[in-house]
Amino acid sequence: MSSGGRANHEFVDHLAESGGLQIVLHATGERLAELRRSRRDVVVVRMEQLDISEPLLQAVIGTDTRVVLVAGKMSDDQIYAAARHGVRGFAVDGPGGHSAAQAILETHRSGSWLPPSLGGELVRFLARSGAANPELTRTELDILRQVCDGALNSEIARRLCCTADNVKWHLKNVYRKLHVRNRAEAAAHAVRTGIVDI
Secondary structure, eight states: OOSOSHHHHHHHHHHHHHHOOOOOOOOOGGGHHHHHHOOOSEEEEEEEEOOTTOHHHHHHTTSSSEEEEEEEEOOHHHHHHHHHHTEEEEEEOOGGGHHHHHHHHHHHHHSOBOOHHHHHHHHHHHHHHOSSOTTSOHHHHHHHHHHHTTOOHHHHHHHHTSOHHHHHHHHHHHHHHHTOSSHHHHHHHHHHHTSSOO
16 A cells, blocks of 8 residues: 555555565555455555654554555654554565565564564664653643543643643643544553553
């Protein structure tokens, strides 16, 4: 699956040829409805730079399908965030697409794949961060925990000795960082990914 164009068709053809893969659906951004209806073992999302807010990626992320990201550039924090959101395989886009074919095959076989070249950077990033969730501030994480417990903004504000508007502002930052739209989605994502233990 990719964002269209001649280069993408050549990429798909090369994957099928070099990896012995059966390409069942080649979707572009205009065919999201078809993509959502499809049930496939592995879905590949190809983009120039990893962006977990990309609609094409959001259309398949969080489903039972194993998602493999192929991108020209990936930073360690982007890989970490994408993995937390449900991406299971990663490949750096390069000449021939051999890395992508391997990522697809390994993700299908074992459930996940991270090339050694990216793995070392990710380990170093996690060692530096020293936190289960480096994206959220301590206050944002505290508010998210209370949201998961069912607390209203007014209750959270009273506990934190601040205003309800202040809580709303922090929650907007939480939604943006977690790529969710409301408190229900934020709570579900926090529990599913282990940010908050219940």
